[in-house]
Amino acid sequence: MNFHIDNSDIPAGIKRPNKCTYKGNNIPSSDPLPSLQIPKFKIALCQLTVTSDKAMNLANARSMMEVAAEKGARLVVLPEMWVCPYANDYFAKCSEDLVVENSSPAFRLLSEVSSRLRITIVGGSLPEWSNGRLYNTCCVFGPDGELKAKHRKLHLFDYYAPGDVPFRESDFFSTGDKPTIVDTDVGRIGIGICHDIRFPELAMLYRARGADLIIFPGAFNMSTGELLWELEIKARAVDNQFFVAACSPSRDSTGSYTIWGHSMVVGPNGDIKTSSGHEEMIAIAEIDYSENQLQREIFPLQQLRKENIYQLLEPCAPKHFV
Numbered sequence: 001m002n003f004h005i006d007n008s009d010i011p012a013g014i015k016r017p018n019k020c021t022y023k024g025n026n027i028p029s030s031d032p033l034p035s036l037q038i039p040k041f042k043i044a045l046c047q048l049t050v051t052s053d054k055a056m057n058l059a060n061a062r063s064m065m066e067v068a069a070e071k072g073a074r075l076v077v078l079p080e081m082w083v084c085p086y087a088n089d090y091f092a093k094c095s096e097d098l099v100v101e102n103s104s105p106a107f108r109l110l111s112e113v114s115s116r117l118r119i120t121i122v123g124g125s126l127p128e129w130s131n132g133r134l135y136n137t138c139c140v141f142g143p144d145g146e147l148k149a150k151h152r153k154l155h156l157f158d159y160y161a162p163g164d165v166p167f168r169e170s171d172f173f174s175t176g177d178k179p180t181i182v183d184t185d186v187g188r189i190g191i192g193i194c195h196d197i198r199f200p201e202l203a204m205l206y207r208a209r210g211a212d213l214i215i216f217p218g219a220f221n222m223s224t225g226e227l228l229w230e231l232e233i234k235a236r237a238v239d240n241q242f243f244v245a246a247c248s249p250s251r252d253s254t255g256s257y258t259i260w261g262h263s264m265v266v267g268p269n270g271d272i273k274t275s276s277g278h279e280e281m282i283a284i285a286e287i288d289y290s291e292n293q294l295q296r297e298i299f300p301l302q303q304l305r306k307e308n309i310y311q312l313l314e315p316c317a318p319k320h321f322v
């Protein structure tokens, strides 16, 4: 299992000095933990109701972020697809070009709110239009209102469960091609979008790069949500011994795709720090990164790894098991 982190997409000011090549058995045994110096802070997950009226969604996001900041949150998170319903009919018509200056109302909103309220915003995701392609994209803004990172969903959600409504994101979106890890005022954060949570290698990569927290804007449906939402969030947290936060739209959002909700923050030992129901609300939790360190002392998993035994070099043929 070889990973190469390319953070060339991250603005120069926040680039890590060295690129890191993670070769499976080469996970640093003691991560750099600059964030231990960061005092406890509050994270707010805004579980918005998304309608077919984009202007209304933007206004609603603005007021929920303002309430979150009033409640003391320094890190505010929005859900996957908060500018339009998570439905094929809306992606192209609600898309925004994030590069052409002033052409993205959502970009302007996130930049303005983050700088005015002096907060870090992980801006959920929106349909991004770029060079003739659509991406499902998350933007991260710092308290100076600057874009710090942009993550394009790496794993598109193509789903065909018998008896359930099929969904093919790949009919509309192109995939991203980079992991996204960003140093912010509230720690080193790895970003994934929804289905990205099902690929543990991505979270492991973020762990190897010293992430304190991973954030997944997401929108699981009623079947996958009930069975897997909490399980996936907890699994990524306990395997990697860091915080994981996942923020969903509320269930009464518009569209044929019914959303599970239950935005949640889970700590490094698997305990739920906050969890919403399925209705519109803001879920707030306190994050203390010393819990990551404590958990790593209680269970020193990194030191026990035996990559020489289970490193994934190639797809396993059955003969490997005899």
Ligand SMILES: NC(=O)CC(=O)C(=O)O
Residues within 6 Å of the ligand: 080, 156, 157, 193, 194, 195, 196, 218, 219, 220, 221, 224, 225
């Ligand atoms: N939005 C998604 O990627 C949906 C998903 O992963 C799910 O399980 O539902």
